[in-house]
Amino acid sequence: MELIVAAGIGLLTACGLYLVLRAETFSVVLGLTLLSYAVNLVLFASGRLVANAPPLLVEGVPRHTDPLPQALVLTAIVISFGMTAYLVALALRAKGESGRDGFDGGDPT
Amino acid sequence: MSVLIVLALMALLAGAALAPVAARFGRVRASQTAAAALIGALALLAPLAPGVLSGQVVVASWSWLPEWGLDLAFRFDGLSLLFALLILGIGLLIVLYASYYLPVADRMGRFLGLLLVFAAGMLGIVLSENILLLLVFWEITSVTSFLLIAYKYEAHDGRIAARMALAVTGGGGLAMLAGFLLLGHIAGSFELSDILARGAQIRAHPLYAPTLVLILLGAFTKSAQFPLHFWLPNAMAAPTPVSAYLHSATMVKAGVFLLARLHPALAGTELWFGLVSSVGAATFVYGAYVALLKHDFKGLLAYSTVSHLGLITLLFGLDTPLSVVAGVFHIINHAVFKASLFMAAGIIDHECGTRDMRRINGLFKYMPYTATLGIVAAGAMAGVPLLNGFLSKEMFFAEAIEHPHFGAHTWVLPVFATIAGTLSVAYSTRFIHDVFFNGEPINLPRSPHEPPRWMRFPVEILVLLCIAVGVAPQLSVGPLLDAAAGAALLGNLPAFKLSVWHGFNLPLVMSFVALAAGIVYYLNRRFLFELHERYLPDLQSPVAFERVYQAMTAAAARVMALVDSGAPRRYLAPLLVFAIALGLWAYWSAHPDGLALAGGAAGAPAGPLVQALALAGLAALAAGCLGVVACHRQRLLAIIFMSVVGLVVSMTFVLLSAPDLALTQISVEVVTIVVMLLALRFLPARAETAEPRGRRLRDMAIAGLAGGGVAALSYAMLTRPFETISNFYLANAVPGGGGANAVNVILVDFRGFDTLGEITVLAMAALGAHALVSGLRLAPYAGSAEREADRHPIMLAMLVRPLLPLALAVSLYILLRGHNLPGGGFIAGLVTSVALILQYIACGIDFGRARLPLDQPRLIAAGLAIAGATGLASWLFGAPFLTSAHGHVHLPLIGDVELASAMLFDLGVYLVVVGGTLLVLTELGALSRRELAAEGATREAATREPATQEPAPWN
Amino acid sequence: MLAVVVPVAVGLVVAAIALTLWRLLRGPGVMDRVLALDTLAINAIALVILFDILFGNAISFEAALLIAMMGFVGTAALCKFRLSGDVIE
Amino acid sequence: MLTEVLTSALVLIGAAFVLLGAVGLARLPDLFTRLHGPTKATTLGVGAMVVGSMIHFNAQGDGVSLRDLTIVLFLFITAPVSAHMIAKAALKERERAPQAEPPAQQDPSET
Amino acid sequence: MSHLAIIPILLPLAAGIACLALERAGLVAQRAVSLAAALMMMAVAALLLRHAGTGAIDVYALGNWPAPFGIVLVLDRLSALMVAVCAALALPALIYASGGTDALGRHFHALFQFQIAGLNGAFLTGDLFNLFVFFEVLLLASYGLLVHGNGRARANAGLAYVVLNLTGSALFLIALGLLYGTLGTLNMADMAHALARVPAADQALVRTAASLLVVVFALKAALFPLSFWLPSVYGAAVAPAAALFAIMTKVGVYALLRVSSASFAGAPVTADLLQPWLMPLAIATIVAGTLGALAARRLAVVVASLVVVSTGTLLAAIAASGIEAIAAALFYLVHSTLVAGGFFLLAGRIASARGEAGDGFRTGQTATRAVTLGAAYLVFALAISGVPPLSGFLAKLMILRSIQEAPFGPLAWTALLSSSLLPALVLARAASVFFWEAKPAPAATAEARLGLPALAMLTMLAASPLLVAFAAPVADYARATAMQLRSPAASEAVLGADPATARERRP
């Protein structure tokens, strides 16, 4: 189980980073989304992997997993969601300003 | 008493501040103010003079940054007195001179202000007891000299010359800073008294050599020593009063002052002798040689200044007590005759409108009085007897003969001295002969005549001084020289006698040989001129400096272009490589003997079924990930694959006991897809740019390495047991937080502050996106040509209508139950948003906006305010921010109702999420509406939904 | 009995997911993939329900509910995009 | 015991239908025929499983809960819409690429 | 119950919310709220300094939950200092913006206030994940401020900046996950205790995680290989935003300093995490910044490059890691932040006074009010390139003295001194272009009024001289801060004298 999750995290990270290194904005957005999945899983995994032990203190749930990483991941999801939305808007703006979708050839100064 | 030192400085600064003000009332007032400041400074120092002349050292000290060695400590001794007199006295003359020299249109406020600040800087240098303080003043002179040299800033060369001076002297100053820090470190103090007393200790220290070199670098640049001299001749672009002041009495003398000042601490070693005397000698000869070749008489004077500074440096380098005396003496003499020469030159320049000695000839006829003054001063420069220059040169010759360092080759130094003297005579002769005699002037812009009375006055004073010292040295400068040289030698003054006639001796012979040879040399100059002009291109001009500067910036620009092209991946690749490298280093530096990735923990007790499911999940994940990567150019497909990845991640959360995360992920996923699709509208369906294979491979390598690293680290972490604080949360969620969903209790209570930050982020993301999109016009790509007549498919439009109320009910349920069961404000907010967005998707933005006229920014503000106010409410109970309260309320008929303040907080979260999501999505959606509006309203009207006039209920 | 049935059912659903994934990768059209994605979401609901039965508590119910409620929004948006390019306009 | 049998049966049938839908999706020749599998078989399969799960949990607990039915409710509302939209979009695509005619025999060469 | 520690976060947050709510009410209302909040921040900062100046360490337990479990804010000398610097920077920037810059786009004031809230939060928090959250707050606000006013250069710079920082945030979270997964806590002080107990087998993992965290901070601080983005990004922002950004790199430096002293320094696993490489990279940063300044074609880009230099300088001192060095670094931090901020404002003024030529290094029309601008330019240029008698010299002096004995000391000295000289030449050249080569303006359009922006810029002008005048108290404070960072007092204040926390062992 641990190996599988770790492999998945690695896969997500690698694919995400590869896309982030592309030239087109849209690929970068995709890459960052993949990366954020990877990150969320790492953060989540820091509480270890347990099936059938939700952190709900209700009847019928005998074991509880670590709730803290889950709370952290939630925060991280929200933040990365906001970021994605912002990035998309920014990419559109940049496109509107420069008339193309890509970072290359920009005149930064 | 000692406070007078500071007051003198203050007087100058006050004058600097007042002069520009006074200039408003006319330049005479300004000059008077400046003169008053200088006189005031002199007067303030005067009471201290008698004591100092008798060998006393006055020290005044105030604490500033004692721990860092920087104190406001001042020192007034013989050397300071000498220089203070030069600075203030010549300064006074310069002020008078300048008021005639500068054009009447110049109100002189700026000039005098700068000049006085400069004078204050100079005075500070010579009055500093703390060497760091000395450095402060030192750099003030660099900066003000920059501004003074560029005073006539309309002139291109002047601007560059000023920067050149700044570059050289500023750079030297920094070297000196390093040297001073080392010196202070070695001596254990930054006070001159201590440093001068610890000379032996300093010279024995291993850091002595670098210290000396750095300090000398500072001194040499300031004093224009070869090969760092080139700034000085170029600085002649400055108005003549500036040249006269900076390059005779003050700035260039700062370097040699420093040699004199630190002589007791640093001199007395082979290194000192070798460095200082060789640089001085080289400068002496080089300056003299070049001076002769200059056609511009100011240039001639400038190089002669270089030469004389070389002489002074050489004298300090020879490092015998008598040579030091001679050096100090020559400082005085040079200041006096050079200042007068510059001023005379200024008059000539002023009267003739040119400085080219090939055109200015025979001026004696037109301005005999001025010419006489100039001839006398030049004579002093040449070392003609009965003038002051003769005396110090005589002392130099004497030292050259008696110097012990050359052992058997005793002839070396005298011969060198004679040659150098010959050269000085030659250029002095040229100045006198070319300017004042040598036929008639050629084609001058103006016809020269004598200057106004008071413009000559400063020159007269100085020339008188030249003669006075030359005729009666002991009477005129004896005590001052004793005091100054005594300070430079720390009181160990050798026996010497100042007199015009020392008898007929070898130095005198050398003087006459030099005089005669110099004149001969001058007469045969033509040949030299040709040689010089043919073979020695001017490497030291402003043009050259500017070219070097431009080359430097261009090179920097090329380097920066390599690393900073504005493309994110150019920044990202270093980040990733750096992270990988540092991570690997950190890993291996703890584990030098090899990898131990897997820990000993048993892992999750998962059944084979769960394992199999996980494996299936991994397969799906791989399909999704690779699909995204493979299809990232076909963007719609990439989005579809991305959704698969999101789904797998959600399922992972479901399987691994994280229902809240699963809910969040599922809902975020939907909104993310919609956002991406909205953006896709404005992008071509496929990316056109093809990337080179090499880059792709490189990126794959980086990404693969990073991915492998993260996987390895995650695996290492997952297989290790650890101790955590999280038991606390499980134990306290119900009793302390009033909720059974530990994750939600953490979010809204234990770590509610995080959540407050998080919704702030979300709010800002939405606002930022709003700001970005507003006013943006974009041309859509796909489908814009063939807009569907049926833009709002009926089945979708109709079926989402009952869905909205149902979905709202569900979201409300999720909001309320969140504290105890999976859910909460964020998920509920997303569900609400999605339900509303669905309306927009199905029926269009007009439909939605007409029915829900929400001011989303305000909704966001309200959400944030509610969340914040919930936190603040705890202040009323004397508890820290965000302290929660919860309890049961028993209502009739309904029964126990559990209430927690955290629920109110969650409501804030909910509102922010709804407001933010809607804001982003509607703004992005409205982008294509703008295009629609541009396309034409008629078609729009034809395809619109049957209009409904119901009033909007959510006002 | 359930101890046998549920794993079998899980196996069936996993097989279904595999087939769906195959369609997703194979395509050939965009809409085929959208359809596969939609199906995948519904399969996921099935899986969630099976988890609940497997683990003996209905904790993941909300997840299934949300997929049922919101899964189709993505599909609708994708189709809308294919239809006219505008998702929201 | 009865509930367990019932649950098992429903779960099995449900899973079978889910699989069936997927088989249809994978196997049928063109988009419009493929559409049939997921919209109906899968929906029904999930419905059966939901009912099974409901019976299972109601048998365990003491109260009666119908909440699983909400899943079915939403599924039944949304599944036809999905199918409708997909079909509409596919139709539109066929209009755009008229040469890719008979949908039955060959795959529309669209990506 | 003293709520002093949280006010620097809540006050701008409330102001930001109010600005949002007042969006419809117009800019004037927003300006009033925003300026009032900034003024109040100054007062609060003074209170904080006074309070922290006594040596007291306030621990504010949010939600009343004890330290390792809940989030705590730690108000000590360092955080008070940072908050004060931030406030001192924010007020003039805001005044400047109120002169019309804020009207160039939407939500300026809200974003600005949120940015301050984020900065203050980052300075005050004692919790690592909370630090992440506040990093995001300040980053997002900075994204918004960066592209405020729009335009192609800003949008492109914004994209690069956002993408880079998003990747950085991802790295931050990975590091946090790994750290929590091995240490089981997020509180910085508690982490120090957990680090001390890390079993030998886990040390490599923990070190690696910690090093990733360091990378993130290095990115925010713009340390050498991660510094290239800064000049073009900061150079693209409108003046008041750029001015506020002057403190953003300092957040990275602050975080590095804080985490390394609060968490890493105490435990052998992580104690030597920075030493071996920080100094060479800091030197490289100085070189890179200097090169950037040489390469720049606009004043704002030069100033931004000098911000990189200041990072290098600061980190060189931190790498040297003595009390003296840290004290010097803090003094330098105050100086460089305020001066760079002021210089950005000046660049903005010059750009608007020169019409079309902007702040580019090409001959343009004579700037309106050239004398005032020129004088201000002189002061800023002297201060930023470390020329006496302004604060830059004092700061550089301290840094030079404190890193003398450190490894690579001579190299660092060389870099530091060159980084004084070369930028000074660039600035001199720029001055020459701006003030000496100008052509007269086509029409006499001289504004007689100074206006708010100029007023703000002139306010910032006072910073450096004031820092010289009050060098002794500031230096004393910095030294006391450095000593406080070294002492266990902060940890004790957060966790109590006995740090044994009830922990649970998880597989």
Next chain:
Amino acid sequence: MSVLHALVPAPVLSLMILGLWLALAPQITPGQFVLGAVVALAIPRLTAAFWPDRPRLARPLAALRLAGTVLADIVVANFAVARRVVGPLHRLHPAFVEVPLDLRDGFVATILGSIVSLTPGTVSIEIDRERWILFVHALDDTDPQQLVDTIKRRYEAPLREAFAC
């Protein structure tokens, strides 16, 4: 009636929401009931604007009957489809069928379309609201007219009855 109507403008919807609420609630307590009722009354009101021309369910019983029919059809006919899906593909004869509609309400037509989609063998592709035609895709259609008749008889007629249109 009018008072009731003003209080509960959409009784069916409100009932559905109340049902949903109570179904979701972990236990049905009086508190939950009151809360659910409040929600069920409030939400239709708040969202009324989003549902212009909300059709009235005239005969709820007819609707229930129809629901029963549909459910039964779904279950029974699914097996038939199953056979075809698994069976040999060459015997499949997919076809597009146009079903002319008698009803004249978009919403009701949509319900009909949904029912058609849910019941095996047919998927509704499009509703033409100008000519009031439902386009249906049939998986294996041997007799189009029979299909049209079945749809009209089994589903459209009861729908028209229930919604009185």
